[in-house]
Amino acid sequence: MGFNPEKPMENRITDIGPPWFEEHFPPVIKENYGKWLYHEILQPGVLKHVSESGGECYTVRVGCARLISTSLIYDYCDIADKHCDGYLRFTTRNNVEFMVDSADKVQPLLDDCNAHDMMPVGGTGAGVTNIVHTQGWVHCHTPATDASGPVKAVMDELFDYFTSMTLPAQVRIALACCLNMCGAVHCSDIAILGVHRKPPLIDHDTITSVCEIPLAVAACPLGAIKPAKGTNSAGEEVKSVSVKEERCMFCGNCYTMCPSMPLADPEGDGIAILVGGKISNARSAPKFSKLVIPFLPNTPPRWTETVAAVKNILEVYAKDAKKYERVGEWAERIGWEKFFEKCNIPFTDKSIDDYRLAYDTWRTTTQFKFTSHIK
Amino acid sequence: MGFNPEKPMENRITDIGPPWFEEHFPPVIKENYGKWLYHEILQPGVLKHVSESGGECYTVRVGCARLISTSLIYDYCDIADKHCDGYLRFTTRNNVEFMVDSADKVQPLLDDCNAHDMMPVGGTGAGVTNIVHTQGWVHCHTPATDASGPVKAVMDELFDYFTSMTLPAQVRIALACCLNMCGAVHCSDIAILGVHRKPPLIDHDTITSVCEIPLAVAACPLGAIKPAKGTNSAGEEVKSVSVKEERCMFCGNCYTMCPSMPLADPEGDGIAILVGGKISNARSAPKFSKLVIPFLPNTPPRWTETVAAVKNILEVYAKDAKKYERVGEWAERIGWEKFFEKCNIPFTDKSIDDYRLAYDTWRTTTQFKFTSHIK
């Protein structure tokens, strides 16, 4: 007795929101809600939380590709049914967590996770956890790179850091496939960002019909777009726009507003690497990620250059930073000139801000370190 | 055989610049030039410099009002002739320095300085030295306050800090009588700044003749000035300008460009206090001064409110800061909320930046201290 297209409004239900969360709490969580005293990470991927009532919650965290099938979700559910009274959760970084209420239930749970080829246990503490990422070529219209592919490639390479806790601090990696930054890479220890490098094409054949010219013009933060006549492929003159190309910074906002102004291009598009962001307020205030590698090419399926760049930065950091020091805290302590030197990343003027608020990033002191950069 | 108005170009001398400095070096300076090994401040206002050749230079520094008469300069010269082989110098902060080449010459020199009622010895080390300042009502056309008067009033009150070295670090005070900041107060430990608070008057009687309207319009950084018709006192309509008053930030640039747009006003003008700037690169990078008291009235002849405000900040700092800590370094260590609390200065929205680059000064973290400000 489902949906009836004839009577779409018939006993229609709206505005019910999500279910009440308590119905989805495992018993151990419900019982000890608000009573937790402390936690301990027993081994990578395994957390123990102890409550004042003496209650214990053991959590097994498994990595997840985020782009997953219902079949895999059923597998998760099977494990949860078998070990966790039929409850599980997902983390804010898209890992899966299975919770049990006593120590002896942990090993059997781990065994089943390990028996499954898509349930790596880890992602806790001073390691690399899951990569927050986005849609890429799997679903979006504005990407400058894919999301799931690069993430898979990078995580394969960094896998040992997912299953261990050997770093100076947690390292949060994020990927966003365009400047819209759905992955919110703007505050990540290491950020992988899809970037366009060619100004929008203007499709005079369609622009008049599919775009509101004034909106397209208004879309450009730099006023690079002006209303202009254009000639379509039929040779007719049409109301269109022109783009002052040297003014374009490839933000893509015009395409978001006007489908006839695509930026994407196989050679133009690729990846930029930003580092040193953080979100927590621990020790230092939250920080933005900073652009250190302006461009790496898109090289599917394994994005070798990107993987190498991320790994290099991570490992130099791992060797050089102090305990508890996040990537950005490390870079600021040693000075950015030393960051570039130690990571052996060539410094280019692309890393020098020339947008709004730029002056605040210029160095206005004689304090600097002599590095290999200074000839 | 001087200047001949009939033949102004007759053996005219130009472009000779200043004299060669060596001719003005006292012998001890010339002999030990570049050979200095170290220095020591023997007592407030008395410096000893020792050179590798064993040569010694003893410097006695005396405070100076900067706005001084030739008569006083003659007095300086008399002392220099008597004690210093006829040489003296002025410091970058407008103090006078007498130099002798041996210890025994110091006391007689000091005696003569002390015997003179305009030659206070001091201004060295961790104290308050001379106040860099400007013209004010003595010579300038744009001031919002006087310079020499407030400086005299403040220095009278802080005199003990000029003749002693009891502060955590050197404290540099500067005064500028308008936002042009000829006193370069923008990087001072404590800055006294003359500020206007009323938009320019428009003198329709004179503007057409004495101003270039387009220049006046262009002068405004906020585009508050527009060309407009105005009616002069004779009732005639003239080419003039109009000012969008709510857009005005009282920078005075319009008056600089157009004499018919005066801002000065007895009630509107007064003094703002900024603190925490520094110039040296010692320890921390140079810093801008920050506006902590947006307005104090002009109260000639002794500017009581201003004097009290400066003294209060100085003494709270003196009590609370650590050795070597400049005012700005102290404020940043304790946090600005604590600065306002400890100095008992009411915080107003005037201290919140709303000009360019403002966002960079907003607090983007949960890290703050609870102070009396939070109800």
Next chain:
Amino acid sequence: MPKHDTPLLDQLESGPWPSFVKDIKRQAEKNEACWDILGQLELSYEDKITHWKHGGIVGVFGYGGGIVGRYSDVPKKFPGVAHFHTVRVNQVSSKFYRTDFLRQICDIWERRGSGMTNMHGSTGDLVLLGTFTEQLEEIFYELTHDVNVDLGGSGGNLRTPSCCLGKARCEWSCYDTQAACYDITMTYQDELHRPAFPYKFKIKFSGCPNDCVAAIARSDLAVIGNWKDDIRIDQAAVKSYMNGEFPANGGSHSGRDWGPFDIQKEVIALCPTNCMWMEGDELKIDDGECTRCMHCINVMPRALRPGVEQGATILIGAKAPILDGAQIATMIVPFISMTPGDEDDGTGGKTGGFEELKDVIEKCWDWWMEEGKNRERIGESMQRIGLPTFLQIMEVDPLPQHVKEPRSNPYVFWKAEEVPGGFERDLAEFRKRNPM
């Protein structure tokens, strides 16, 4: 068996990290469309460009959000993804799920969609990836009737709020993050489903300044747990840390030998405000100087705990860079109490609480809906009008805590009423005193 050759994608089947390619292939056995997902993605891997068309306005009747339309630009090659719309399902707070609930959703999705999902979307929704227009109403009907779950947000409206674990499984949470997230979501269902805003508006709830849901970076309004009083110290436990009985930082660094725990080096010296010291073997904290950064608590969870006078700090304006550059949220309300309500909302949940928070949210919206420009995030509106004006609108007293430092430029905008005599001046008078 495969409909298309995918030599490039096949290379992503190997390696230790879970392979979405393997996973999609497996699902393809149930959902034909998955072959076309792979086929079109392979084409993108060859072409190095997306093959999805721009936008596509689809949705369910009466809602302005919850569905993101998507069409292939090569539908003939890949008819299974000719339409590939996303359904955003409002996740359960903190993403706890009963398996039967998940199974129900999966059943629907295997019948009516591609069988592929995102668990979860970056905003927090349970994202069902890829279906046809004609399925949308059916899916919505089944979700609301059979699973009792609603759609999430998209477009110029309130986006699906989300929260950290909070008190459910964390010892540090200063308020009930799930309850707050739920209450706000339910209270503002209309704002969530029916776009009336200049642009998207996101709210995220973290229980403490560690901010595990990234609220400060990713939400227009961030509600972050905080406390007012003193950090609770268990001196006995401090000693246990010092003599190595308890692992530092909950064992998060156990993978490497960092040497024995050194409270001086690892805690006291790293305190950003230097407000900690040892007095004999007692750890002392000058709480008045503490900025509650969490570091010491993070390192010694068994010895230190947030104070008991708990609530939240509200920060506003975070966003990604489009257009004026990214913003981290600005601290606007230093502290509010966060009391859950206990009105039964009919659907089994409780609402009616968090008055102070709702008050802030509504002040903010009332103004922004009036004054915000089209596609202007509230953070951008704040920058446009300036923080002092925004504080007035929010009826918050200006505090030194609102800024990192006071302004360094002298450009104060005085108002006529603040200046004796106002702005009106008489030229004749002026010239009498100061002739030209």
Next chain:
Amino acid sequence: MPKHDTPLLDQLESGPWPSFVKDIKRQAEKNEACWDILGQLELSYEDKITHWKHGGIVGVFGYGGGIVGRYSDVPKKFPGVAHFHTVRVNQVSSKFYRTDFLRQICDIWERRGSGMTNMHGSTGDLVLLGTFTEQLEEIFYELTHDVNVDLGGSGGNLRTPSCCLGKARCEWSCYDTQAACYDITMTYQDELHRPAFPYKFKIKFSGCPNDCVAAIARSDLAVIGNWKDDIRIDQAAVKSYMNGEFPANGGSHSGRDWGPFDIQKEVIALCPTNCMWMEGDELKIDDGECTRCMHCINVMPRALRPGVEQGATILIGAKAPILDGAQIATMIVPFISMTPGDEDDGTGGKTGGFEELKDVIEKCWDWWMEEGKNRERIGESMQRIGLPTFLQIMEVDPLPQHVKEPRSNPYVFWKAEEVPGGFERDLAEFRKRNPM
């Protein structure tokens, strides 16, 4: 005897600090005009407003600067200051003076001016305050013929350069500040006297990063001494500091009991880069990490000295707030050598040195004179075009040292030639692959 009552000003005669009022009154006995200075100033103290008219273009023939014109707006009341022009005399480097030189200037000034001066102006000139238009040529003639000194700068030209004490009486100077100041002043006499710039341009010379002439805050081009190699350490002297034989910081804190010298607390802990430590009783510095902030050297002048590979760092763009807000100078050239010349310049001085510096200055001016807008300081021009472009103009490689931190926004301006295939794209081709 006084020409005017000055009850307000009279209150400034008391107090320990030298009183300019007392001083002016004394001078009035020689220069009548001084009574009118006091009279008009008293009126300003009553009215709380200046009584000087706007501007007034006066000068000496052939020069565009050096004189600042000034007229009273109440000349009838105070005829002695009806004209009150300033004469800016180019000070001697570091402001060392032979008394006979000063006396000569004073003689001229008592005869031809008010007898009042500023020793010195904020830019560094020896400022003669207040004379009449008809006196200007006379004064200029006598200054150049009898005293052999020239005028300083004003207006849109090179302003009178100035410098710190440097090697003349400071142990830390990394180059000859006086020689540099003199050479630049002489080399650019034309730029100094004949305005050809968009706006003023100031150059200041400090011998080390302590920056005693405030170059980094107050000059368009700041030349600040610096070194490349290791700080020189005299370990014996270090010990003497540690056991209290030598006063810390050259005795600058001797007025208060700060307790015995603690090298750990006062030096090592305050090193901004934490690159110092004690090895036994030896002080060690990891010079590669040192940013040459001067602190340790300042505190232990007898033990530590700048390295021997000395030169200067060039920073550009400092200015006061008008119009876009104040700027501290930006580091542009990390290190240049500073070699004085020894060409006799005819007037008894030496020029012809500092090649590298002149090269930088001229690159800067060539561009700014072309591209700088009217009344745009070079710092503002830099902000307008952006640092990367400015570095290209200056032919300086972009360095991480140029920034505090790399950009956080992703808005990179790529040039067509940097992108394979350039910006030209063919729509037909594009649509073949990605149909609309």
